[in-house]
Structure formats: structure tokens, C-alpha cells
Amino acid sequence: MYGVGILKGMAVTFRHFVDTYLDDIHWLSRGGRYYNDDALQVRQGLNGRGVKTVFYPEEKLPVPERFRFVPFLVTEEPPAGQQWGHDWCTSCGICAKVCPPQCIWIERGKKPNGRPKPEPEKFFIDIDICMNCGLCAEFCPFDAIKMDHDYELASYDRTTAHIHDKERLSKPISYWREIAPQKAEAEAAARDFAKAAKKKPRGKRGEETAQDQAERIAEAKARQLIYRGALY
């Protein structure tokens, strides 16, 4: 019979409409539906009732670890009483070279004697040009630039506000560990391996020292993490 399909479809829509209000009542005693992370997860799951819509910006879906947005610069934790920690960036310029749209500018620091200092004096990224490809983070030999998860960067000013300077870009390593724990762990393991390999003591020819063995294990662990897909 003509029209039955339409009526069935409308009945489904109507059921979701009513379920939405019933679900609202259900979550009222638990902090309300709009501002409750638990409620959001349940609603987005298979047992969710009513509307599945995410009410942005009050609600936000968590982004996966590999999510990439505009890069940031990694620093040490700031010492007590200071705003910025030591830069991991050595201003080698590799990220600026590999950046496809060329949106990174770096000015290397100088020592009092005029010789170059292995840290950036200035570092800029034009976020309107950045295409979030992640190549800068992939190529950085010092793990000093990472892809951020902060995607709420819109503003009414399309000029200077969209050119992020070093202060705006710098974030401590603890932030990276928080947003990408698996990757941060894998990178730390790889760094430890590289550090241990540099200090390699010479044993007798053909002999494997205890340190060689420890390094092999550390390398295996790092590779395991990499292969598990924790890195790129």
C-alpha cells in the first residue's frame, strides 16, 4: 500500500523524538544530558536512546590519539616561578624545509659571542596556511614539534592572530604525554635506545657486553611499540 513506508519512517522519527525527552529525564539526576561525559558516551553507543547529535560546543567528542591539528613546540616542564621550560627545538630548520606549504619561519638564537645557539629565538607558524599534514613532526629529529589536538582556533582576526609565535606554540612535554600517551611512550623508548647506543662501550672483539644486551632489548621494545602502530 502506498504511503506505509513513509508512515513507518515517521514513526521511527517520532519514537526518537519522545525517547530524547525520556532520556533527558533519565540523566537529569546525573548532571544533565548536555554537560555529562558519561551521558555522551552512552548516547553515542549502541544502547543510546533519543537523538545521537553532539551538542557542540557544550559537548565534544574525544579525538583519537592520532588526530592532527596545528603543530606545537615541546618544551621541558617550566621550572618553579618561570613561565617557559627549556626548548627541545634546536632550530635545525628541518621542519621548515620539509613543510609543503612553507608556513614555518624560524630565527636561530645567538650566543653572546655571536655564534649560533641550538635553540630558536623566534618560531612562527601561519595556521591559515598549515594543512595539518604532520610532516614537520614526522621529520623532526628531536621530537620537538608535535601535532596538537586543539582544533578550536577560529578567531575574528585573520592577520596576526593566525600567525602563532613561539610563546603561543610552546607546550610542556607533560601535555604531549596527556594527549598522546602511547606515542609519547614509544618515542621515549626510541630516545632511550638512541642515547644508550651512543654510550656503547667496546667489549672484546666478537663479545656481547651486558650493555649491548640491554640495548638490544631496549631497541626491540622500541621497535615493538613502533610496529604496534603507536608511532606514525
Ligand code: SF4
Ligand atoms: S622543531 Fe625539530 S625540525 Fe623543527 S627546527 Fe626545531 S628541532 Fe629542527
Ligand code: SF4
Ligand atoms: S603540519 Fe604540515 S603544513 Fe603544517 S606546519 Fe607541519 S609540515 Fe607544515
